[in-house]
Amino acid sequence: MTSGPGPGLQPSLAAGASGPLPASGDPILQVSGLRKSYKTRHRRKVTSVEAVRGVDFAVQRAEIFGFLGPNGAGKSTTLRMLATLLRPDGGEAMIAGADLLRDPAQVRRRIGFVAQESGTYGESTGRRDLVNQARMYGVPKSAAKGLAEAAIAAFQLEDFVDRQIKTYSGGQSRRLDVALGVIHSPQIIFLDEPTAGLDPPSRARMWQEVRKLRDQGMTIFLTTHYLDEADALCDRISIIDAGLIVAEGTPSDLKREISGDVVVVDLAAPDTAGAPEPAVILQAAKILTEQPYVESCETIEHTLRLYVDGAATAIPQIMRALSAKGIEPGAIETRRPSLDDVFLAKTGRTIGD
């Protein structure tokens, strides 16, 4: 098993002008007011797009921290700024004791980064890249070979690590990418959409690997647009939308903010093809919103998402109220609040939009 960060950290990685690594108890990552705009040119017009509009957050040691948000929310841009790939337009960040704006070189020594795209030459082999990656962090050649061996064992790459990378499956390739990202035992590793495009078994395996890294003392910062990933895998999350953070906390705490149950009423009848008339949907929404036991009602296409105190008592009353006006719902479902409901409450949209 590869030795994790902490006592096993090599001295060359801990030294540097930025100062010592933060004492345990201090956050390992602290971000304040980070901003980034892009200029896009279309025909003659140059417009400025604010991808990240000032984010503040902190990440504690040895936790799995997630950035959850829809596509285009600014997750990847924030991640790339922290990984020193993009220069922030404003704000500050302290990453593992190094100042992002003043000493990016030191930040690079202390972090690992796994992009969404693979980052390897198809013609190379996993082993060659593992050795090379370690050497890029200043590890001498013989020690680098040892680290590569340890990584191969830790991530179970033996079966294919000596084959060309273009022959790897998606899951194998992603495991190699993570192994490359942590081979120098960084204090914190950044993962950009780690399970995007993976089949369910590979996803589950990746989650296992990430938890294993956390248990060894590594801090993981990941971005995702998958609710279940944020919910099941992350210790704490920040929900980001349109360049701003709209919520932060543990998944349970965030869901608890939404009191009561969620009742989803689907107005599309299963036996008729096509959706119900918009007028019907509007009328149903109006009826239900006026009900005393309904806290709020959101319309999403032909379904109504109701936030009620207790689903058990609410459902019969919902049926009665709708039948009285001649509206027959096609299906009714109830569930506990999810992170999507949290997102909806904060932004007025669902993550799927």
Added chain:
Amino acid sequence: MKLARDTWLIFTYEVVLLVSSPVNVAITLIQPITYLLIFTPFLKSVMHAPSYGAAYAIYVPSLFAAMGVFSGMFAGFTLLAAIHQGVITRCRVTPVSRASLLLGRVGMYVLLVAFQGVVVTVIAVAFGLRVNPGDFLYALVLLSLMVVLSVSLGYDLALLVPRENALGNLINSLAQPLSLLAGCLIPLSVAPLWVQRVADWNPFAWGTNGMRTILQGRIGADVIWEAPLIMALVALVTVAWSSRLFSREIA
């Protein structure tokens, strides 16, 4: 120093990758060898060369110029591929000096083209070229400087125009006149005077002239020391500028 160490690391990695598929290396030799064997007889009759040995002494520098200019500029495409595959991004996140990502690759191309130069020369020698090792080494040095210059230019273009189609057109538009004005097909000595004056501004032309002068045994000529000096200066300035461009943000 860190830059030297990092450059060596990138260089050895790229070379090992290159050598791991010898077929690809062999394929790069097909065009130069074809030109060498098929074009030289034409040149011999056009230039009224007294022997094949003399014809090769005229043509090999031209061929070197073509190899130097084209292989270098098309290196831009492999850079784009590396960027799209995320390799450059992964390297940029490590502490490795960003200039070394360029310099290590330049070194790999120098080695590759020098190897091609050796193979081409060995074949030419088999067909009648006479050259002594010192002169040949001089020619390789000039060839290497050409590669440094053209790879840097190719990378600059790839970074400024990161779309394959547009890059292809741009490289062709630049590489053709540059190589023609370096005498890659017909020596400039038979070109009209105004063309020769324009070619004076082409560093590659100086390289070709230097090589041809030494292969023809005219050691005392000024161009023998002028060519490496000019090429080294231009190559140095270009590489320095390209390193800075490379170090700036690339997504």
